[in-house]
Every structure is written in structure tokens, then in C-alpha cells.
Amino acid sequence: MEGLRRPRVLLVLTTGVLLLLTFTTLHVSPTARAYTSDKLPSVSIPKIFSKPSSAIPPIIPSVFSPSIESTPLDTTHDTISPNPTISQTRYLGGVPGHQVFQNIWIKDQTFYVLNRRRKTMPGMSRVVSGDTLWEVVRDPMDKSLIGAENALMMEGSTVFVNDGAKAGQWHFLSSYYPFIAEVFLGAVTALASVPAPKEMVEEVRPGIEVPSVPSRVIIPWKGADGWRDGEGMNELVLKGVLGNENLLEPINWDVLSSHSQAHGGWIFFERVVIADRWASHRHNPLSDNLNKMAASIFSRPHPPFFFTPIRHALLAHLDIPIPKPRRDPQRSLGKLPKIVYIDRQDTDRRLSSEGHKELSVVLGEIEALGEAHVGHKKMGKLDGKSQIEAVYDADIIIGIHGDALTNQLWMPEGGILIELFPDDSWLPTHQLVSDILNHEYIPIWNDRALSRDEWEALSRMHGEHKLNNGETIPLDGTFVRLLLEEIVQRMVGP
Template identity: 35%
Template sequence: MGAVMALPTAAGGTHHILPAQAFELGPTTVAGGIPGFNVLNNVWYRDRTFFYLENEDAGEPVLSPDHLLTYSGSGSGTKGFERIQWEQSAATQHRRAEERSLGTKDTTILHGTTLFFNDGYDNKWSGYKWLYHMVAEALLGSLAVLSSVEPLPNDFALRAAAGDWASSTDRLAGGESEGLPDRLIVAWDQLWDARYGLPRTVAESVFGDDNLIEPDEWRDMSGDGWVYFERILLLDRSVSHRFNPLSQQWLKMALDAYQLAPSPDFFTPLRRALLSFYNIPSLTRPSPGMSVNFKRPKIVYVERQSTKRRFEAQVHEDLVKRLERLEKMGEAKVGLAVLEGMEKREQFKLFADADIILGIHGNGLTHELWMPSGGIMIEILPPGDFHYDYAPVSIALGHEHLIWQNDRLFPRDMWLPQNTGNGSLIHDGSSIPLDVDSLITMVEALVKSMTFSYH
């Protein structure tokens, strides 16, 4: 069993017994990130509390606990984030020989990078059960942030051996997946996969069962012992909304995070991992705005006619006929996505080689995640209504995003003034107006622009 160190409290007493590994692994450092998406190295956890081992001599930025997480005073959720003077703790290291007999319960060592999703405690809304909020916001934003920080050095095993502390009673966990975090902890939300199961499907295909840690598993893993994070990204929706300017302006949690990604390529490893899990080819577009296969562009129409957010029956019928005519004329391939009746693999496969996605504003448009970067999204909304949900996701992924309202494009310079506009129009159950002729005229022009030819 490794040696232990007493953690000093502000009053100079003892609050917890910290394993001596904390001295060998060093103080906590800030790797990067923004509020709600902070990335830290060398963090310890016990009894629903994170411990930040501060080194004043290093000149590290000091993060306010309020910029890190939202805290809970109940029996669920993170209780706090305590800052400890690392030098003061490390000064007790000379007592290691005498203290070996004290020991601690098992220490779980989580090497690599861990995503820690802090929302959903006390049954509060997290959005994790929705593909959009879980994957297009939380996961996409996390990957964007991680793509902006220096990668971890591959010397964890060497440091562990040099410190001679990874004893048989300690547990090491983690794996390697190039370009992706090592694990995801959904710490508190028991209902995170309650809708259709798509968030779970994505998480399991990317992280695997062993590295997807859910609330009950997290409770068992943390238990009464210590958990060490080599690197952790702390995701907290409320913190992002409180402190990030774009999140406040547009009412979306991950906008500031998307801005940190150096290019849309940051999402490629996750897209590739999911498609590989289902034995679906992962394609690359020859250049933005071109069809994937150099020939006929593929259009996917996301149909919502079985929901309250739909077209009049005749409008829908006319739209489908006009799209099918494009296919019969050899100008495009057309896929009809009735997602409610499709197996998950079918859904992913349908979008994996798409060039143009069109449909009424709704969660089904989140499948633009699987379209190769550089495609086109056409989001249909009623006039006078606008929601900045899928447009920023398109931008982060390298897609062109067009907003269509009845018979015309909705200009970008009106997006911010009209954001959330008359939101009842999309939610009140009334039919979505659409001039099919005007829309198809634009689609035909886009199809021609995407076709590659040397002639």
C-alpha cells in the first residue's frame, strides 16, 4: 500500500489523508479550456469532492471554484472543489516510512484523459438523453476544447514505475484511442439515455462498455477511496452559460468551446470510431462543397410527418416527388430518413455518405455529425421563427448551413436579432409552410455546384 500524506485545512488541521502518490505525480495544472469545459492535469477526488493541489511557485492561473463546476448540497452531485497547497502537503513526504502502516483504501488511477459530465444531479435537466444536447453540444464541445490543448506525454507508466507506487492494491484503468478521450463519466444523471437510446449508442461505440462509467458505476468506483485523474475535462452546462459570452448571447452551451478547435478535423476520430463500430465506411470529401463520390450528390431528407412539427400532407407529398424526380433524372441520389422506424445502424449509414441534408428543425438534424465534413445542411423553419441550434454545429463540422423559411433563405445578418424569435411557431403544432418550387430550385443549383467534372 502506498504512503499517505495529511492534507492541511485552512485551520491547519487534517481534512483527508491523501496518498503519497500525490507528491510523486505533482501539483494540479491547468491544461486549457473555458468555464464549463475546463481541462486540468493531476486532480484527486474523494467523497464527492475534487482536490486541486496548488503550487504557488509555478505561477499557474488560479481558477475560481465557481468557474469549474456547479455544486450540490444534497446527497447527489459534486460537493466541492478544494484547493490545497501542494508544497505544504509534499513537505510531509519524509514521513512516508512511518506512515506506510496507515494506508488508505484502494486508489483508482485513471490515466489518460477523462470526460467528467457533472450535470443531472438531483434529477435536474441535463439534456443528455437527447442526441443534440449530449453529442452535438457536450461531446462535440469537449472534443473541440481538447483539440486546442497540448496532448499528454506518453510517460505515465514510466513515472508510475519510478515512483514505485502502483501496487497491486491500486487499480489502474484506461486505454488508448488515438484522438479520443480515454473514458466518459456520466456521474449523476440516471436518466441520461432515456430517449431512443442514441446517446448511449454513440457513447458505447466510441468508449466501449468498460470506459463508459455511469452513475451507479461511478458511485462504486469512487466509494470511500481516492480517484486520481491524470487529465480531466470538467463539463458543466450551468457554468458555461454563466460565464461564456457566446453561450450567454446565443443561449447555447458549447459555442465558445467550438471556437477553440483549430479545424473541423477535430471530430473525425469520433465519427470514424462510431462508423467503424458499425462496419460503415468513413469517407472523406475531396474538398468542401463537393460531392463525396465525385458524381451524383446524395440528398437526405429528414421526414417528420409523424410528429407535430410537420408539413401539410400535400406539401410533403410534393416535396418527395420533386426530390425523387431529381434521382430519376440522374442528378442526385435521394434518401428518405424516417428515423422513428429505422435501426440505429441504418440511421448512421444513411448519413455517412450524405452531401446535402434537409429537413424541418428538430433533433434528427443532429445526424449531420456523420456527414463527411464540407457538406450542406438546409434547415427549414417557419417565417418569423429562428433557433440557433444546428447552425453552430454545422460551422464546427465544416458544413455550410442554410436556413430556409417558406420561399426564401433567411440571411445570416438576421440570425442574432431573431434568435428564439417567436419560438411558439415551431412548437405549437401548426403546419410548417413551404414553397416547394422555390426550395427545389435552390436544391437543384446546389446539386450542380457539388458535381465534379473534368469536362
């Protein structure tokens, strides 16, 4: 009998050890924690298979949740006053290039930070660059703060764009994507990533609070005078979201910060995010490796739908109706999905004639069969409002890599972006924005879609020359038909 019992004992012990190892793995592995925590992403990114005949797995319906459910409320919000004996500076968070502070002064292009614990404040190079200076003061009676108690108060939240702080230094503001999708979107992300007082947040969905639209954007330095892009999108977005009076340019700043004013040139910010491209690239390995200023702030925890107030403010300003919210990520807003094809055939970066023809035919057939609504748009031929109208209720945007894909910002969260590349080339430009807005991102090489593992293994400027050598980009019609049909079915499926 004893001999018969030993195998059973060994079996029980072996099973116990295996269960213990499994339990330990689930509770120790960072990957496991990420998927079991209710404060972390619960949406897994679907795999897109390379073979045209492969099916795209459906997304399991779930709440949009990139990291945290709501902007934490700041319950230690001190009395706001420009008087240094009352208000000390608090560093709220962010990353170099997008740092957020409460109670901070500026005069003569120098920021004054008042805090007895100097080490709790970031160093100058992590916040500003160019000719902008940074002085940390411990004693509120320090002579450098004389006059600060009479400062002009900037209440609410401010986006302070320090790019252009050095004359002659290229600032990258005069293009749509670098300004709106990096500087501005990055600043909004930074504000969403730190605690906020209840008067600075709003509820966008039941139980989800996000920062309200910033009170103002300041572009103060003359070196940034050329911040308007050729198509006028930068100005349209900023003035549409904020209102004309809340966008302060160098000419406005010169008047506001003049010593002849009653406040003697002192300006006090209740809450400010300081955006500085060079600080980001200097101190953020991720931003520098991807050559994208906002990549690091995008990786910080933030609530879902934090961009909703910005998008709604712009739509309301342009008298564009606000669509109903998407029920789940990658689900159709209406009964039929809306596909928008951004056509670049009149530019040097375009599809082959055959590829463009096949894509147009596929889209036409999908619409004729009543499976989707289709918009075929040449964004370069449209004014700013028309560009935004083209995508405000889109479910799927498809187009070649280029600045026009920045308009994915105005597609409701949880859509799909299909970006077309020449074979063996890829840039992270629009993938970063897709991720922050919970859009599914699908890059295409002719007859296959890259998986996340594949594109993350590529270098930041992989095959960039192929986008600029004037050669046309191939696209397999059979593959794109299968891809779109599967996506459409998934978006409207049960």
C-alpha cells in the same frame, strides 16, 4: 514649367496617401487579419440570396481550416504520477463548462487541485456546480491530500460529466442533442483546443493532427441516472465510440470511488475535461445568450477534422464502411451527391401537405434525372444504427428543425445542412453544430434562404412558438427546386 509640375506632384502625393491608408487598413483591421493569416479561416461563407432566381456563388476549393491546422503538441508533459510531490495540476484551457486539466484528484465529490500559484487555477463556480466541491491546495504535504499518493490512476483523457451533481436538478442529459451535440461534442472540442502529448494525438490528414478518441466518459452522479434518451442514441454513441468498459455510470462510479477500495476512494486523472452545463451558462455570455451550453467552446480555436476519430470509431463499431474523405468543403463525396430528406410528416411539427408533396416530387425528379442519389427517411421509425447508416455518406441533409438533425454529426465534414423553419422563426441549435463540423448551413423560410447576417441578427429563440403550435410549415416547391439544383451543380462542378 513650375505651374505644370504642381498638379503632378499633388497626384503623386494623393496616390501615396491612398496606398498608405489601404496598407494600414489591411494590417490593422481584425477582419483583414482574419483573412490574411494562414492560421485563421480561409473559407468565406457563401451568401445565399433571398430571391429564388438568384444564383448561389460557388465555393472556392480550399483546405478545411476553421482556425488552426493541428493540435499543438505539449512538449512539457511531466511524469504522470498520483503522488502530489511529483505531479502538480496544470490548467490547460477551455472555457467554463468545458475546462481541461492535467493531474487532478477527486475524492468524495471534491476535486483537489495542487498548484502553488492559486491564481492560475479557475475558481470553483467556473468549473463545477451542484454538490461537487473544488479545493485548490498549495502545499503537497497538506493534510487534505493524505492518501492521494495511492490514488487509482485514470490514464489518458477523460470526459467527466458533472451534470446531475445535485439531486433533483434538471440535467438535460436525457435528450440526444443536449448530451451528444453539447456535452460530448463540446468536451471533444475542448480537448482539441489545448496542447496534447504526442501519444494522445493522431494524424487524420497529411500534416493535421487531432486528439485521439477519449479514453473514457464518466457520468458519476446518481442525479444523472436518467441520461439515456428514449431512442437509445446517447448509449449507442458513447458505447460505440468508447466501448462498454470505458463508459462509467453512477453505479460503476460508486464502486470505483468507494473507501473500501485499496486506493481509499482517491482517483487521479492524467487529463480530464470537466463538463458542467450550469458553469457554462453562469459564466459564458455567448452560451447564455444562445441558450446553448457548448456555443462558447465551439468558438475557441481548434483543428479541422477534430471530430473525425469519433465518427470513424462509431462507424467501425457499427460495421458501417468509412467513406473516402471529402476533397473540399461542400463537394460531393462521389460522382453524384447524396441528399437525405428527414421526413417528420407523422409528427406535430411537419410540412404542409402541399410542401411535402412538392419536395418529394423535386427529389424524385432529381434522382430520376441521374443528378443525385436520394434517401427519404423517417428517423423516428429507424433504430440507431439505421439512422447513422442513412447519413454516413451524405452530402446534403434537408429537414425540419428537430432532434433528428443531430445526425448531421455523422455526415462527413464539409457537407450541407438545409433546415426548414416556419416563416419568421429560427433557433441556433443545429447551425452551431454545422459550423463546428464545417458544414454549410442554410435555413429556409418557405421561399427564401436566410443569409448569415440575417440569422445572426435574430434573437436566440426567435419565433420558437411557431415550431410548437401544431401549425404546418409551408415550403415553396419552385424555390426548393432551384436551390437544390444549384447546390447539386456546385457540388459536382469543376
